[in-house]
Amino acid sequence: MKKKIWMVVLALVAAFFYTVVGPKIKTQNLSFDGSEIIPFILCFLICGVINVLAVIAVPKLSFGIKNEKLKHAINQLGDTKLLLIVWGVIFVSWLPAYLVCFPGILSYDIINQTRDALGVITNNAHPVLHTFLLRVFMRLGDGVFGSYEAGLGILALIQMILLSYSLARVVLLLKKYKVPMLIVVFTAICSALWFMNACLSISMIKDALYSAFLVLFGCHFTEIVIAPRQYIKKKKNLILLSVIGFLLCATRNNGFHIYVFCFIGLILLRIKNIKKIKVYIPLIAAIVLPVFAYKIYTGPVFAALEIKPGPVTEAFCVPIQQLKRVECYRAEMLNEEQAAKMQYYFNIPVPTGHGYVPFTADYSKVFFSAESYNNNPIAFWKFYLEIGFHFPKDYIVAFLSNTLGLWYPGQDEFTYVEYYNYPVDRFPVPLERQGLANLKVADAYYASLCTDSFWRTTPVLNIFFVNGYIPWILIFIMILAWKNFKQYLKILPVFLPLIAQFGIMLLAPMASFRYAWPLFLLLPLSFIAVWYSDEQEKLSDEKQEVVTMRELPKL
Numbered sequence: 001m002k003k004k005i006w007m008v009v010l011a012l013v014a015a016f017f018y019t020v021v022g023p024k025i026k027t028q029n030l031s032f033d034g035s036e037i038i039p040f041i042l043c044f045l046i047c048g049v050i051n052v053l054a055v056i057a058v059p060k061l062s063f064g065i066k067n068e069k070l071k072h073a074i075n076q077l078g079d080t081k082l083l084l085i086v087w088g089v090i091f092v093s094w095l096p097a098y099l100v101c102f103p104g105i106l107s108y109d110i111i112n113q114t115r116d117a118l119g120v121i122t123n124n125a126h127p128v129l130h131t132f133l134l135r136v137f138m139r140l141g142d143g144v145f146g147s148y149e150a151g152l153g154i155l156a157l158i159q160m161i162l163l164s165y166s167l168a169r170v171v172l173l174l175k176k177y178k179v180p181m182l183i184v185v186f187t188a189i190c191s192a193l194w195f196m197n198a199c200l201s202i203s204m205i206k207d208a209l210y211s212a213f214l215v216l217f218g219c220h221f222t223e224i225v226i227a228p229r230q231y232i233k234k235k236k237n238l239i240l241l242s243v244i245g246f247l248l249c250a251t252r253n254n255g256f257h258i259y260v261f262c263f264i265g266l267i268l269l270r271i272k273n274i275k276k277i278k279v280y281i282p283l284i285a286a287i288v289l290p291v292f293a294y295k296i297y298t299g300p301v302f303a304a305l306e307i308k309p310g311p312v313t314e315a316f317c318v319p320i321q322q323l324k325r326v327e328c329y330r331a332e333m334l335n336e337e338q339a340a341k342m343q344y345y346f347n348i349p350v351p352t353g354h355g356y357v358p359f360t361a362d363y364s365k366v367f368f369s370a371e372s373y374n375n376n377p378i379a380f381w382k383f384y385l386e387i388g389f390h391f392p393k394d395y396i397v398a399f400l401s402n403t404l405g406l407w408y409p410g411q412d413e414f415t416y417v418e419y420y421n422y423p424v425d426r427f428p429v430p431l432e433r434q435g436l437a438n439l440k441v442a443d444a445y446y447a448s449l450c451t452d453s454f455w456r457t458t459p460v461l462n463i464f465f466v467n468g469y470i471p472w473i474l475i476f477i478m479i480l481a482w483k484n485f486k487q488y489l490k491i492l493p494v495f496l497p498l499i500a501q502f503g504i505m506l507l508a509p510m511a512s513f514r515y516a517w518p519l520f521l522l523l524p525l526s527f528i529a530v531w532y533s534d535e536q537e538k539l540s541d542e543k544q545e546v547v548t549m550r551e552l553p554k555l
Contacts, residue, residue, distance in 0.1 A: 002482070003055050003479060003480075003482050004052050004055050006479045006482070007048070007051035007052055007054070007055055007476075007479055008048050008051065008052065010047075010051060010472070010475055010476065010479060011044055011047035011048035011050075011051050012044055012048075014043075014047055014472050015040055015043035015044035015047055016040065016044075017407060017408065018043055018408065018409065018410070019036055019039040019040040019043050020036045020040055021400070021408075022404065022407075022408030022409075022410055022411065022468075023036070023410065025358075025397065025400045025401055025404050025408070026404060026408065026410060026411055028358060028401070030397065051476070054476070054480065055479075055480070058480055058530065071181045074175065074181060074184075074185075079172060079175075079176070082171075082172060082175070083168050083169070083171075083172050086167075086168040086171045086172070086188050086191075087164055087165050087168035089188070089192050090164040090167055090168060090188070090191050090192045090197075091160060091161065091164040093192040093193060093198070094160055094164065094192075094197065094198040094201060094202075096198075096437075096439055096442040097195075097198035097199055097201075097202055097442070097446055098156065098157065098160060098198075098202050098436075099435065099436045099437040099439060099442075100435055100437065100439050100442050100443045100446065101199075101202055101419075101433060101435070101446075102149075102153050102156075102433070102434055102435050102436045103149040103150065103151075103152040103153035103156060103431075103433075103434065104152055104153065104155070104156035104202040104203060104204050105199060105200075105202055105203040105204065105418060105419060105420075105421065106152075106204055106421040106422060106427075106431055106432075106433070107203065107205075107418035107420070107421060107422050108203065108204075108205045108418055108514065109126055109205060109206070110204045110205070110422070110427075110431075111422060111426055111427060111428075112125075112126065113126050113130070113131050113134055113204075114134060114138070114427055114428055114429070114431065115428045116131050117131050117132075117134040117135035117138055118135070118138065118428055118429065119428075121135075121305070121307060122306070122307065122308060123307060123308045123309065123310055123311075124253065124298070124302065124307060124308070124309050124310045125310035125311060125314060126206060126310075127206050127210075127250060127251055127252055127253060128250075128302070128307055129247075129250040129251055130206040130209065130251055133155060133209075134152070134155070134204065136151075137151035137152060137154055137155040138151045138152060139151065140154070141153070141154065148429060148431060149431060149432070149434055152204060152431070155204070156201075156202040156204070159201050159202065159208040159209055159212070160201045160202060162209065162212040162213075163197065163201045163208060163211060163212040163215075164191075164201070165212075166211075166212045166213075166215035166216045166219070166521075167191040167197070167215065167521065168188075168191075169215070169216060169219045170187065170191070170215060170218075170219060170521075170524050170525060171184060171187055171188045171191065173219050173222060173223070173525065173528065174187060174524060174525075174527060174528065177222075177226065177528045177531070177532065178531055178533075179527045179528060179530075179531050180531070183527060187524045187527075194464065195445075195446060195449040195450070196417060196464075196513070196517060196520070197521075198446070199417055199419060199446055199449075199450055200417065200514070200517055203418065205514070206251055206252050207252070207514055207515075207517060207518065209247075209251045210248070210251040210252040210255060210518065211517060211518040211521055213244055213247045213248040213251055213255070214248055214255070214258070214497070214501070214518050214521070214522065215518075215521050215522060216240075216244045217241075217244050217245065217248050217259070217262075217497065218497045218498075218522050218525050219525070220237065220240065220241050220244060221262055221266075221493075221494075221496070221497055222494055222525055222528060223237070224241075224266070224283070225266065225490075225491070225493045225494050226491075226494075226528070226532070228280065228283065229279065231283070232279075232280065232282055232283050238282055238283065238285075238286035239286075241286045241287070241290075242286050242289045242290050242293075243290075245259055245287070245289075245290030245291075246289075246290040246293045246294055246297075248290075249290060249294040250294065250297060253310060253314075254504045254507075256291075256294055257500070257504065258497065258500040258501060258504060259290065259291075260291065261496065261500045261503075262493075262496045262497055262500055263287050265493060265496045266493045266496065269489060269492060269493050270493075311370045312370050312373055312374070313365040313368050313370055314365075314509075315507070316368075316373075317361035317364075317365065317402065317507060317508060317509045318361075318398075318399060318402065318506075318507055319384050320361055320364050320365055320368045321356075321361040321364050321398050321399070321401075321402050322384075322387075322388070322394065322395045322398040322399065323342070323345065323346070323384065323387060324346065324355065324356045324364040324367070324368075324398075325356055325358070325394050325395075325397070325398040325401075326342075326387055326391050326394050326395075327342050327346060327356070328355075328356040329356075329394065330391055330394060333390075333391075338383075338386070338387065341383050344369070344372050345368060345369055345372050345373065345380065345383070346367045346368055346369065347369045347372060355367045358398070358401035358402070359401055359402065359404060359405070359411075359413060359414070359510065359511070360402070360414070360509055360510035361402055361509040361510065362509050362510065365509065402509075402510070402511075403505075403506050403511060404468075404511060405466075405467050405468055405510070405511025405512075406467050406468060406470070406471065406502075406505055406506065406511045406516065407468055407471050407472075408468045409462065409466050409468035409469050410468070411466075411468060411511065412453070412456040412457065412462070412465070412466050412468075413511075414510050414511055414512045414513065415456050415465055415466050415467060415511075415512075415513040416450065416451050416456075416513065417449075417450040417451075417513055417514065418450070418514075419446060419447050419450035419451055420447075421433045465513070467505075467511055467513060467516040468511075470502070470516060470519055470520070470523070471502060473523065474495070474498055474499075474502070474523070474526065477523075477526045477527070477529070477530060478495055478526070478529075480530045481526075481529035481530050481532070483533075487532075487533070490532075491528075491529045491532045492529075494525065494526065494528060494529045494532075495526060495529065497522055497525075498519060498522050498523065498525075498526060501518055501519045501522060502519055505519065
């Protein structure tokens, strides 16, 4: 009954945001005229019925969805063979995109990064490790093949290999933890055929490698949550966790925060097991090692290479956007001192009211003075809180506007994916798409899916293309996972990587699909929580004990 009540509450909140808050924020018309009442009621009723039916039906899926022949055939393969088959199928299904777009999709941040890669890396605005990889492979391509594109093509191939492997690991994990077999197969098919994976895996952006390591980290973290003792007994797990943890932190600047958040959350939720700390010392060492390594990497190593941290503007999109909205819409209400401080922090000479676009912070960041902030960070935050106290509504609207595409399915402005390369003359050296095969049908297919609004505005189809469904699906799954408090507390940490990634997305400059893509990739891991039972952990430990006994020498 509690689960059904929560599903009704979810339907109420989702309907309110979908029919009232979302449209008003999108149009920036915050007045209430009553025309939203009927759509709200209809949306609430539909969502409520669907949610309650799901609560009734989903628990039965573990019994109802049983294709014994399929299950038997997959189980006969064994884990290693299944992993290789799924990995191979996903990789091969992405090859047409690679052949058409070789050496990869050259857009997004690639212009600045190639300039640094061929010159001097001076700051960590774009992850230094990724820029360094661009340097290595561009030089390799130029030195061996006489072409920068050849080197980038090799890097794109490596990205495909790593990402396809990480998604195959997800499929294997779903099978291991008794998710219904048809859902396991469906996840494998979606991983292979979902066009975003093919196109973004060969894009020369940090998100490709970061997403691969985030998914691998999610797999390891899930196993730690469900069966920590079994996880520790495999020593290679501890080595892989440390390597993957460091690469997660180093391939995107906010990867470190996700890593730390997940393990702090896990410790807080498992604090009662602290008495067993001796058992987990090897795991604790493996968890802490990437943190120390990353701090050395961004500290002494960066200092030795004279690499500075990225500008603070990248991390302060939310406060910058909030202050800029006040400066734009409430300038006449600021007193003389507040106006002077506003000019101090947004000190590029432009007319008051310019430079603010509600749905992206990129324009506001241009006018923000990082130097003024660095002179006295405490003074800035005092000023920020002072303005927020006087204009709380503007702060709330600014935040909802900038994150609109992350929670409102009707906002698809930034859900496109870059498919065409930037013009050759914009690069520091000529870089162009060469292609290894003239596959016109595949080219048109990928171009349409990446850029055509049809896919983002068609109901049902747009679930795979629009970011705004993600938080509601995640909350929906979290409610479905409820069985009882004790068991829910055990499985709740499985959601921490997804919660952390979504939290990072809320701080991004815009609700771009590129930023939401890693969350789409992580989402299938949450299915494990729905079909989890305490028996799984017990069975895992029992199986491990049997294996251990078999390995003992006979007396």
